[in-house]
Amino acid sequence: MRWLVARRTLSTRATLPSAYLADRNLLKTEYAKYYGAPLDDPKIAARFDQAAEAASRGSLAGAASVLEGAVKLSALPVVFHDLGVAYASLGDFGRAADAFREVFAREPEYAVSRKFVREVKSIPAGAPEPFTREQEPNNEPSTANLIALRAPVTGEIAGSNDTTDYFKLIAPAAPRDLITIALENHSINFAPRIHVYDADLRLLSWGEKTGRPGESISLGGGPKPNSILYVAITATDGTGGQYLLTVKPESSFDKYEPNDDIMSSRRVAIGEELSANIMDGGDSDFFTIQSPRRGPLTIDIRNRSNTLIPALTMYDANHRNLGFAQEVRKPGSDVRYVLDADKDGVYFIQISSQAGSAGGYSLRVD
DSSP states (O other), X not given: OOSSOOOTTSOTTOOOOTTOOOOHHHHHHHHHHHHSSOOOOHHHHHHHXXXXXXXXXXXXXXXXXXXXXXXXXXXXXXXXXXXXXHHHHTTOHHHHHHHHHHHHHHOTTOHHHHHHHHHOTTSOTTTTSOOSBOOSXXXXXXXXXXXXXXXXXXXXXXXTTBOEEEEEEEOOOSSOOOEEEEEEEOOTTOOEEEEEEOTTOOXXXXXXXXOOTTOOEEEEEOOOTTOEEEEEEEESSSOOEEEEEEEXXXXXXXXXXXXXXXXXXXXXXXXXXXXXXXXXXXXXXXXXXXXSSSEEEEEEEEEOSSSOOEEEEEEXXXXXXXXXXXXXXXXXXXXXXXXXXXXXXEEEEEEEESTTOOEEEEEEEO
């Protein structure tokens, strides 16, 4: 059964492997889903088409080479699926399993990949699954075990010859969310330490936590959607032990996300009151209003938490800064801004936080 037909840009005589997904619209749909933004980089779509063209000519090695580069810009299930199909067609079932593991780390029930790995008997059962038990060697980022969100992973720091366990994980798809990385300590003498790095192995600002012997620890932050993170587990005093590692998305975003920039702002009607939240210091909410009259419009942010220190910035239709609300310094404070509006004028409201604060609020424009 052909799961997808090649795009018309391919030769009419071209024959893709039956499981290969060549539809650029699928690429665009997944990009928007996972990154929370439209696919506007022409190089990404061009590489996707280039790989499909190579596969249609029977050059699976060429397709795999292009796709290995493509996943650096568009780490999507469809791209990893095609990479897995290419490697399986070449008889490289180890790399095929690695590619499908990337698919299932992002979308556990990606149907076409599930069907393919069931039918290709040379890919051992379970081989494409994200790890749920630490597998050595994983003492450096290049050999990190790829794990899935929400799935507990057992591990052990064994001692002098096993001082670090590295795990690779994929942040939740858009909208951006907070995650909690929790280590459940199973050894009374194990004093654990967690470090969390981005894809370039830079330590994240929230990415370090140390515990006492026998103590379970956790930490959390808000990575970019669909980004790569590395988690390193070590012992503070060289004494190893067993543990259970779980990474959990918190669903901390509100229903208006993604609206972190002016181009993704959400419209709010005059007289409407909406409830939203700033989930961390990196969050920012943009809303659009259109004035029904010439004259003052009052924009009120009513705090619904005792932690948020809100800030408000106004922009005109050309994205020029019109000013800021009076600064408040106390958590839980409200904010008001009076805009001298033009009839039918379009304006943008940016709500953010000060001092890395977070919490819920309501917005009303009258």
